[in-house]
Amino acid sequence: MRGRELRGELDAFLGEHEQDLVEFRRDLHRYPELAFAEYRTTQRIADRLGAAGLLPSVLPRGTGLICDVGSGDGPTVALRADIDALGLQDEKEVSYRSTVPGSCHACGHDVHTTILLGTSLFLAQQAAAGLLPGRVRLIFQPAEELPGGALEVMAHGGITGVDRIFGLHCDPRLDVGHVGLKPGPITSACDKLVVRVSGPGGHTARPHLTADLVFALAKVLTELPAALSRRVDPRSSLSLVWGKVEAGSAANAIPDDGVAEGTVRCLDENAWHAAPDLIKALLDSVAGAYGIEAQMEYVRGVPPVVNDEMSVEMLAEAAQRALGPGSVAPTQQSLGGEDFAWYLESVPGAFARLGTRSPGGETYDIHQGTFDVDESAIGMGVRLMAATALTALWESSPVTATDPITSLA
Ligand SMILES: [Zn+2]
Ligand SMILES: [Zn+2]
Numbered sequence: 001m002r003g004r005e006l007r008g009e010l011d012a013f014l015g016e017h018e019q020d021l022v023e024f025r026r027d028l029h030r031y032p033e034l035a036f037a038e039y040r041t042t043q044r045i046a047d048r049l050g051a052a053g054l055l056p057s058v059l060p061r062g063t064g065l066i067c068d069v070g071s072g073d074g075p076t077v078a079l080r081a082d083i084d085a086l087g088l089q090d091e092k093e094v095s096y097r098s099t100v101p102g103s104c105h106a107c108g109h110d111v112h113t114t115i116l117l118g119t120s121l122f123l124a125q126q127a128a129a130g131l132l133p134g135r136v137r138l139i140f141q142p143a144e145e146l147p148g149g150a151l152e153v154m155a156h157g158g159i160t161g162v163d164r165i166f167g168l169h170c171d172p173r174l175d176v177g178h179v180g181l182k183p184g185p186i187t188s189a190c191d192k193l194v195v196r197v198s199g200p201g202g203h204t205a206r207p208h209l210t211a212d213l214v215f216a217l218a219k220v221l222t223e224l225p226a227a228l229s230r231r232v233d234p235r236s237s238l239s240l241v242w243g244k245v246e247a248g249s250a251a252n253a254i255p256d257d258g259v260a261e262g263t264v265r266c267l268d269e270n271a272w273h274a275a276p277d278l279i280k281a282l283l284d285s286v287a288g289a290y291g292i293e294a295q296m297e298y299v300r301g302v303p304p305v306v307n308d309e310m311s312v313e314m315l316a317e318a319a320q321r322a323l324g325p326g327s328v329a330p331t332q333q334s335l336g337g338e339d340f341a342w343y344l345e346s347v348p349g350a351f352a353r354l355g356t357r358s359p360g361g362e363t364y365d366i367h368q369g370t371f372d373v374d375e376s377a378i379g380m381g382v383r384l385m386a387a388t389a390l391t392a393l394w395e396s397s398p399v400t401a402t403d404p405i406t407s408l409a
Contacts, residue, residue: 006321006387013122014379021118021382022375024048026096028110032085032103035143038063041083041113045140048117052124056138059156064142064149066158069120070127074134075396077389078158078165078347080340081116082109082144091369106371107145108170108356115168115354115381116140122386134393137162147302147339154342163396164311165349166388167340168381170356171331172363176374179319179384180331180353183312185304187338187351189272191264192299193240195220195283197247199292201256210254214247216290217258220283221245227282236268238275264298267333272303304333305341311350314391315384319352322387323380329355354381 024044033041042063049056049067056067064083068076086106090098098104105111116138126132139158143149159165174180197220199211207215225240232238240262247258264279266272276298287294319327331353340351356373357363364371 010383018379025114029096029105030099032105035084035146038083038142052121065140067138069123070132070135075163076135077392078137078162080139080167081112082141083113089369107366118382119385136389144339150339150342164392165343165347168352168354171353174355175357175359176355176377178329178355180329182331183309185306185333187305188335189266189304190301190337193262194297195260196295197292198257201254204252211292216292223286232271236271238266238271240264302337302339303341305338305351307350308348315352318387318391322383
């Protein structure tokens with residue numbers, strides 16, 4: 001089966017399964033589970049895959065699973081969905097509203113999970129009919145929001161032997177039926193920085209006998225971001241912004257310690273890797289100039305998701321095949337983080353934005369208690385993911401007489 005038949009096969013599959021998938025999503029939405037506690041969710045997915053004759057393998061912690069479809073011959077393409085919910089209150093008035101206080105699928109991971117389940121069932125049918133020219137690895141990843149679930153998957157061999165990997169995220173700013181694509185970086189890095197300073201305190205009448213710690217801390221607060229902006233390529237948009245500072249307790253006493261906390265955001269992967277050492281060197285030099293001790297705690301978040309160009313082309317071809325011409329829209333790099341980035345440090349691949357807004361409807365942003373999707377996005381997502389996996393397998397297999405691209409004409 002090649003390009004032209006695919007659309008008809010997907011129509012037939014979704015005609016039979018789409019309503020069931022919507023119900024599956026609503027069930028997950030009613031029972032959201034936070035990072036590394038997705039036991040029920042994992043069981044639901046495993047049950048459905050098992051019923052389709054697949055052999056899911058649950059990760060050792062008991063949340064998240066991996067499952068291969070197809071034979072070991074030919075290339076391996078991975079598809080990833082994140083399955084965890086967020087710790088915030090569901091504010092929607094819908095029949096499938098969260099039943100768990102303070103927990104909600106407000107980032108659309110219930111939708112991602114359902115899309116990958118539907119894709120799995122479709123690909124299992126294809127494999128049974130001998131139409132899968134390779135292997136597809138399904139990754140139902142726990143704990144994206146923590147983040148860290150991607151590292152858990154990788155630690156257990158989740159992307160070993162994988163040639164290419166794809167994922168997607170709901171985009172409430174894009175109408176349903178559209179796919180936002182961008183080669184290169186599409187999300188950003190965000191890390192946390194804590195600086196603790198200390199030095200001899202004393203009376204404000206005699207600052208010269210102390211380290212004049214509040215003044216020195218103020219120098220750190222202003223000079224560190226300023227020096228940083230002069231030491232890295234401005235295109236990397238590496239920025240340090242403070243959000244919290246504490247020192248002292250009285251107007252006339254110089255304290256002997258203080259602390260400042262902030263975030264480091266970055267659009268560029270190389271600059272992100274270099275950031276901790278650079279910030280430490282700048283901190284030491286400012287602290288040395290004012291005679292204080294400075295310690296830095298640098299808490300890594302995630303790197304930027306950097307899309308591989310060829311993988312983005314495969315997504316674009318797949319979108320045109322499965323959703324029709326005009327379905328692809330350019331998208332911007334966001335300042336948000338996404339732990340799919342960890343996979344792309346090891347394997348080429350790409351991350352797409354899937355339109356979830358009802359045309360003409362309101363935009364309900366993610367990470368809000370009011371977030372919801374136009375559920376026709378589930379069928380669109382299945383079309384996109386299934387077509388992407390097949391496109392990637394076709395294009396990694398030896399070219400045959402019926403080239404998949406020319407058969408589109
Ligand atoms: Zn999120
Ligand atoms: Zn998310």
